[in-house]
Amino acid sequence: MLKRLLLLAVLAGVAGLGIFWWLTIPAVIAATSLPLYTPNLANGLTTFNAGGCSSCHAVPNQPDRLKLGGGLPIPSPFGTFNVPNISPDPNDGIGKWSEADFVTAVLKGTSPSGVHYFPAFPYASYEHAKLEDVRDLFAYLKTLAPVAGKARDHDVPFPFNIRRNVGVWKFLFMDGKPFMPDAGKSAQWNRGAYLVNSWGHCAECHSPRNFLGGIVDAQRFAGGPNPEGEGFVPNITQKRMSDWSAKDFAYFLESGMTPEGDTAGGSMARVIRNTSQLPAEDRAAMAEYLKSLPPVEGPPRPKKPEKS
Amino acid sequence: MKRVLVVAGALLLSVGAVIAQQDVVKQDQAVMKATGKALGGVLAPMFKGEKPYDQAAVDEALKQLGDTASKLPTMFPASSKGVKVEGDYSPSPKIWEDAAGFKSKISDFTAVVTEAKAKIKDAESLKATFPAIGKACGGCHETFRVKNS
Numbered sequence: 530m531l532k533r534l535l536l537l538a539v540l541a542g543v544a545g546l547g548i549f550w551w552l553t554i555p556a557v558i559a560a561t562s563l564p565l566y567t568p569n570l571a572n573g574l575t576t577f578n579a580g581g582c583s584s585c586h587a588v589p590n591q592p593d594r595l596k597l598g599g600g601l602p603i604p605s606p607f608g609t610f611n612v613p614n615i616s617p618d619p620n621d622g623i624g625k626w627s628e629a630d631f632v633t634a635v636l637k638g639t640s641p642s643g644v645h646y647f648p649a650f651p652y653a654s655y656e657h658a659k660l661e662d663v664r665d666l667f668a669y670l671k672t673l674a675p676v677a678g679k680a681r682d683h684d685v686p687f688p689f690n691i692r693r694n695v696g697v698w699k700f701l702f703m704d705g706k707p708f709m710p711d712a713g714k715s716a717q718w719n720r721g722a723y724l725v726n727s728w729g730h731c732a733e734c735h736s737p738r739n740f741l742g743g744i745v746d747a748q749r750f751a752g753g754p755n756p757e758g759e760g761f762v763p764n765i766t767q768k769r770m771s772d773w774s775a776k777d778f779a780y781f782l783e784s785g786m787t788p789e790g791d792t793a794g795g796s797m798a799r800v801i802r803n804t805s806q807l808p809a810e811d812r813a814a815m816a817e818y819l820k821s822l823p824p825v826e827g828p829p830r831p832k833k834p835e836k837s
Numbered sequence: 838m839k840r841v842l843v844v845a846g847a848l849l850l851s852v853g854a855v856i857a858q859q860d861v862v863k864q865d866q867a868v869m870k871a872t873g874k875a876l877g878g879v880l881a882p883m884f885k886g887e888k889p890y891d892q893a894a895v896d897e898a899l900k901q902l903g904d905t906a907s908k909l910p911t912m913f914p915a916s917s918k919g920v921k922v923e924g925d926y927s928p929s930p931k932i933w934e935d936a937a938g939f940k941s942k943i944s945d946f947t948a949v950v951t952e953a954k955a956k957i958k959d960a961e962s963l964k965a966t967f968p969a970i971g972k973a974c975g976g977c978h979e980t981f982r983v984k985n986s
Contacts, residue, residue, distance in 0.1 A: 759929075760984040780885060784968060785975040790877020792971055794926075794978025801975060 553696025555639040560629035566664055573669025576662045578806040579728035580655070584799040585612045588676065594802060597622070598676030603649055604758050607742060608685030610649040618675035631667040632660065638699065645695035647683065648702075648742065654730035657708040662728070702743035717810075721818030724811060729804075731819075734796065735765050737828045751827030760795065761830060768824035778816035782807070858920045865912050866924055868905055875901040876970065883960065884967045890960040899954050902970070906947040910940070927983045935980075942977035949973040 577583070583594040589601045597616040602609050616622040623631065630641040638652035639645060646652065655663075688694065708727055710719040725731050736744045737753030752764035763769060770778075777788045785793040785801035793801050804812060875898035882888040883895070918933045932939045949969045956966050 755984075763984070776885075780881075784881075784971045786876065786881055786971045788877055788881075790873030790875065790881060792876075792974035792978055794975065794982040795984060796979075798975040798979030 549693075549697075552700055553645075553693045555643050555645050555696065556633075556637040556699075557639055557643065558629055558633045558637060560627060563629060563632065563660075563664075566661065568665045568668035569661075570665065570669055570672065572662065573665035573667070575808060575811065576658075576666040576728060577669055578803045579724050579811065580666065581728075581730065581800055581803045582615070582666075582670075584796070584803060586615045595673050596676050597670070597673060598678055599680040600678075602681075605649060605742075605756055607647075607689040608683065610647055610683050610685070611680040613680050614676060614678065615670065616673060616676035617671050618677055621677055621679045622675060623670065624675060628664060628667055631670075632663050635663050635666070636660070638695075638703075645692045645699065647685070647692075647695060648698060651730040651733045653699075653703050653744070654727055654733055656703055656705060657723075657727040659707070659723075659727075698741065698743065701741065715817070717814045718817050718821065720811065721814035721816065724815050725818050729815065731765070734762050748825055748827055750822055751825040753828050755795075757796065764825070764827040765819060766822040766825045766827075767820075768826060770819070770822075771824070773820070775813070775816040775820040778819050779809075779812045782812045782815060783809070858917050861912075861914065861917045862920060862922050865917075865928075868908055868912065871901055872905045872974075875899075876974070880963070880967055880970070884963055886960075890963065892958075895957055895963065899950065899957065902950045903954065906943070906950050909943045909946070913939075922985070925985055927985055929981045929983045932981050939977075939981055942973075942981065945976060946973040 583597065585601055585603065586597045586599050587594045587601075588596045588598040597614065598618075598621075599612040599614040601612040603612060614622040617624045619625050626634075626641055633639050634641070634646065634650075635652060635655045636658065637656070638648065638650060683690075708723045711722070714722075732744060732749050734756065735752055736749045737751065738756060739745055750764070750766045751768065752762050754760075755762050773781075773788065781787055781793070782801065782804040784805065785798060787793075792798075804815075879888075879894050879898040883890050913928055913932050915933060917928070918930065922928070949972075953966050953970060957963050
């Protein structure tokens with residue numbers, strides 16, 4: 530009897546491991562599945578700016594936002610991520626990557642060696658991007674100057690350093706669906722919805738996260754504690770932004786300035802450096818979509834410091 | 838008795854210091870609010886074409902910005918480090934940890950304001966010069982300001 534029970538336990542364990550293994554296989558997009566395509570460099574540049582690539586991948590503390598040598602440390606509750614080099618350098622950057630490697634990285638969050646990237650790389654948003662945009666972006670990145678030097682390894686403690694576990698995270702928090710336009714809305718609204726939810730990855734910071742680091746869907750865009758540490762990321766739904774017109778949103782994305790004359794600080798200052806480079810009609814589209822976000826109550830704001 | 842006096846004196850002094858620090862914070866916030874008003878209430882609407890160009894209002898707004906620039910170097914004394922701040926923002930500890938970096942951001946802002954004063958004569962020159970002011974604000978807020986709520 531005991532023997533049988535043991536056998537059963539072992540079998541269950543093996544089956545469990547098998548399921549875990551199967552569930553966490555890093556997804557890959559094969560080169561053979563990519564149709565013939567001539568990339569559009571101008572759209573690659575727009576995509577680069579909409580995606581905010583340089584916000585994280587530019588070498589910190591220097592003015593050239595096209596120097597994509599990485600190295601910025603991003604603190605998080607799970608450890609510190611050090612942003613990698615995505616310049617076309619053949620050894621330290623993505624110079625040797627195939628187009629399929631890049632498409633896989635951006636849309637699936639899987640590295641060329643078949644390892645899960647950590648979701649600090651916002652592929653949970655990028656997965657909604659159009660394949661053509663990703664290919665245009667790759668072509669554009671190839672035109673930039675190679676930067677030598679690798680970033681430090683991530684400083685992520687056990688158990689979060691087991692990359693295979695990221696597969697479970699992906700299973701829980703990614704839907705794998707491309708962006709679906711809403712036929713009932715204008716073309717401009719749909720363009721905005723696409724930019725905000727895929728490349729713009731606004732929700733990655735402007736939403737609260739659960740204990741596994743997944744976005745709390747019901748409170749998407751409703752703000753929360755800053756995942757990078759001190760401070761609070763504001764609610765950008767109409768709960769807090771009803772005073773802003775769509776024009777105010779667009780001007781903010783252009784200049785970083787609010788209607789009150791305040792200016793974006795923190796990571797948002799870096800975001801503005803990208804959105805300010807977008808075509809005006811793309812900012813207007815994002816603005817129209819953001820203005821349409823229904824009011825959602827966010828997590829409670831931290832208490833005001835007590836009077837001392 | 839002497840001891841009581843010393844203790845009471847020390848207490849009074851520290852209370853006074855705390856009140857003084859709160860005053861510094863209040864003044865800082867007033868300066869920043871006035872700066873925001875000059876930008877968001879005067880210059881930005883003219884930049885966007887929502888309000889007609891008005892040289893007198895521009896001069897006054899730029900005077901406010903110059904005022905802010907001249908106050909910034911003394912607005913964050915070492916004694917106000919770590920003081921709890923009411924309101925939307927707090928000064929980042931980096932102001933004191935990276936004093937040189939902070940100083941260079943202030944000189945960026947000062948240079949931009951000086952240039953604006955020299956250059957802005959009409960709607961056209963406002964259009965050309967204004968974005969740099971916002972950039973200088975954001976350039977400093979990026980590192981040296983923390984959002985409370």
